Amino acid sequence: MTQRVNKFLWTSYENDNDEYYEKNSYNEFLKNRDNIINKGNSISNDIHSFKEKIKDTDHKLLSHHDTEDIFKTHTNKKYSDISTLLQKYEKEKENFKLINNSSVEELKSKKNSLTEKVKKHIGEINDDKLIGQDVQKMLKNALDKEMSDISNKFPDDSIN
Numbered sequence: 001m002t003q004r005v006n007k008f009l010w011t012s013y014e015n016d017n018d019e020y021y022e023k024n025s026y027n028e029f030l031k032n033r034d035n036i037i038n039k040g041n042s043i044s045n046d047i048h049s050f051k052e053k054i055k056d057t058d059h060k061l062l063s064h065h066d067t068e069d070i071f072k073t074h075t076n077k078k079y080s081d082i083s084t085l086l087q088k089y090e091k092e093k094e095n096f097k098l099i100n101n102s103s104v105e106e107l108k109s110k111k112n113s114l115t116e117k118v119k120k121h122i123g124e125i126n127d128d129k130l131i132g133q134d135v136q137k138m139l140k141n142a143l144d145k146e147m148s149d150i151s152n153k154f155p156d157d158s159i160n
Contacts (some may be wrong), residue, residue, distance in 0.1 A: 107154070111150065118150070119146050122140060125143070
């Protein structure tokens with residue numbers, strides 16, 4: 001535009017149409033100059049705004065990178081604690097299984113021992129000729145009741 005202005009001011013025109021064309025284009029420039037300048041300012045403002053947003057985003061990304069590292073450290077610590085606790089749990093579970101199995105075996109042996117003792121007493125009562133039939137029958141009934149109590153309280157299905 002400056003070149004046109006200088007050309008217009010310092011050039012002599014042979015044809016009036018040339019002069020008119022130059023004047024006309026300069027007048028159009030003057031009319032649209034504010035719009036052009038405003039658009040240029042608007043574009044430069046937008047560029048500046050985008051640069052600021054990029055800086056803010058970069059800053060936020062850096063702070064989030066630190067946050068990510070903090071989370072990784074925290075979760076690694078937690079996961080190691082969890083895996084340690086799981087290992088302890090598995091070990092205790094195995095110990096409980098062993099204790100439970102030994103308790104079941106002990107309970108079975110005590111039940112068998114008790115059953116054998118009751119059977120032995122029944123056999124002794126049957127073999128004893130010194131006591132009367134009534135007493136012998138009463139003792140047998142009491143021992144039979146004990147046998148049924150043992151079977152009811154400790155059924156074989158519940159012990160296995």
